[in-house]
Amino acid sequence: MDDDSRTARWERRAEIPLTAASLLFLVSYGTRVLGEGLPGEVRDLCLAVTYASWALFVVDYAVRWRFSGEGPRFVHRHWLDSLVVLLPLLRPVRIVRVHDAVQDRRQAAPRLPVQARVMMYAGLSSALLGLTAALSVYHVEHTAPGATIRTFGDALWWAASTLATVGYGDVVPVTLLGRLVAVGLMGCGLALLGAVVGSFSSWLMQRFARAGDEGGPPGS
Structure with a gap:
């Protein structure tokens, strides 16, 4: 203890x-x-x-x-x-936890519902992970032979499409380190997307359940 x-x-x-x-x-x-x-x-x-x-x-x-x-x-x-x-x-990604740290120091302040917190953290985590992945991939890729990621804009576009699990394939990493970052980002993208979809579905189910108990439409 x-x-x-x-x-x-x-x-x-x-x-x-x-x-x-x-x-x-x-x-x-x-x-x-x-x-x-x-x-x-x-x-x-x-x-x-x-x-x-x-x-x-x-x-x-x-x-x-x-x-x-x-x-x-x-x-x-x-x-x-x-x-x-x-x-x-x-x-x-630790930056997204500052909200909880501030709330812990302000016990009287209302906290966001858990679904909203999950979606907020997932969104901020996605943005930070995308930015750091874009920086690291640009760092190792833009001077590599045969690279398609030549500018930081290319790296940002690649990170966004990878996080969204779209993967257009117009720009791809060619170095070993760049591909390792890509694998990690794919896994994080799937996990974060699942967290957002799951939290949003849970919120909808609660709204419809509450509306059913009250006998009115969900928005009432």
């Missing part, structure tokens, strides 16, 4: 700083990838901010591992956190 309370206290205190670090990570990485013409000092500063943010994520992971008292089991029991430490480009 003591370990659980220590972990909970740490997570509450670290939530906002880590969200800010996630945003800094995304901004610094994006600036470095897209700002090829920037002075070397600026690019070096962006690289330093990127690694500093990553270091904060590693410290947070290590502290929660230490407080959990689970030993090596922590790695596979918290496999998503372990994956995010290895693949820090997934970390900006």
Whole structure:
């Protein structure tokens, strides 16, 4: 119980700083990838901010591992956190959790219904995942031989069509790393789409059930 309370206290205190670090990570990485013409000092500063943010994520992971008292089991029991430490480009998705952190500090404020929260988080997660995937794919693809993703606009279009599970095939990654990112993005797109559709269906069912109990149309 003591370990659980220590972990909970740490997570509450670290939530906002880590969200800010996630945003800094995304901004610094994006600036470095897209700002090829920037002075070397600026690019070096962006690289330093990127690694500093990553270091904060590693410290947070290590502290929660230490407080959990689970030993090596922590790695596979918290496999998503372990994956995010290895693949820090997934970390900006943490930004969507800032809503809950703010609500926890304002207990009197009304919370959104669970279906609306799921749809909001899924939408924000999709946008952030699409942006980070577009940055990483553009980074490794635009100079590769035979690449079809030559501009950041191409990368954004590819990320949007992949997340939407459309996959037009007009622009595709040709490098191994780019294809690995594509596989991950496909899986995330399917999961997020399923979450939105499931939540919306649940909301509709509740509305129709309530309308049936009241004997009126759903919108009344």
